[in-house]
Amino acid sequence: MTEWLEIGKIVAAQGVKGEVRVLPNSDFADRFLEPGKRWLRRTGETEPVAVELLEGRYLSNKGLYVVKLEGVDDRSAAEDLRSSVLLVPETDRPPLSEDEYHILDLIGLPVINRLTGETLGDITDIITAANDLLVVNTPNKEILIPFVKEIVPLVDIKNRRLEIVPTPGLLELN
Structure with missing residues (x-):
């Protein structure tokens, strides 16, 4: 059984093209900016599903990331993801410098x-x-x-x- 690290929580839809706002729970920006596989656990579900992160950007004035996930193409689909969490496998921990901690x-x-x-x-x-x-x-x-x-x-x-x-x-x- 894979252990998961929560990297962020989807807090809102952004615009009308299916983007979502993510409140980060990680100091590693590439988790929200670099395309690739992430996992999504919807509210009330126990098992996450794989999802492809297509692109992301940082909203410095809000402290949030805006990300585009594959298959989420309109505002309604984005709103359905509110309160879901983005995850990565526990084995995907970036190396840390001395005096840095997860x-x-x-x-x-x-x-x-x-x-x-x-x-x-x-x-x-x-x-x-x-x-x-x-x-x-x-x-x-x-x-x-x-x-x-x-x-x-x-x-x-x-x-x-x-x-x-x-x-x-x-x-x-x-």
């Missing part, structure tokens, strides 16, 4: 305060911004941790551990 590898990692040894909680999401923010679910609340080397000196995917050195007041601010 979001899915970070989700679920326990976050440990290096100063106290206390486990604060697990990462549940990443908010992408000028500096990414780790969303950490603690027993009492959800906290946001800036994902910068000074605060997060250790990310050990292999041993499933992420350590932070919180700046004064960081944990109280949340």
Whole structure:
């Protein structure tokens, strides 16, 4: 059974020629710009189907991609894809540089305060911004941790551990 990586969610139709707007869940633009095979999982279905991505472009003012999929030729067909997700096989992970991580590898990692040894909680999401923010679910609340080397000196995917050195007041601010 193939494991899948979600690369984006179709959020709307674009125009009348069957293009769709995709909210990316990947930092790799070529997944939306380069023609080739992708997989589409429609809302309510469990198994994706192969689909050919014909072309794409980036809407920088919206933070979305507009893509044309083979066989989706009018607005009605594009609207039928709303809330569907685009996928690639898990084996299609691009290589990363040092200090780069796949979001899915970070989700679920326990976050440990290096100063106290206390486990604060697990990462549940990443908010992408000028500096990414780790969303950490603690027993009492959800906290946001800036994902910068000074605060997060250790990310050990292999041993499933992420350590932070919180700046004064960081944990109280949340």
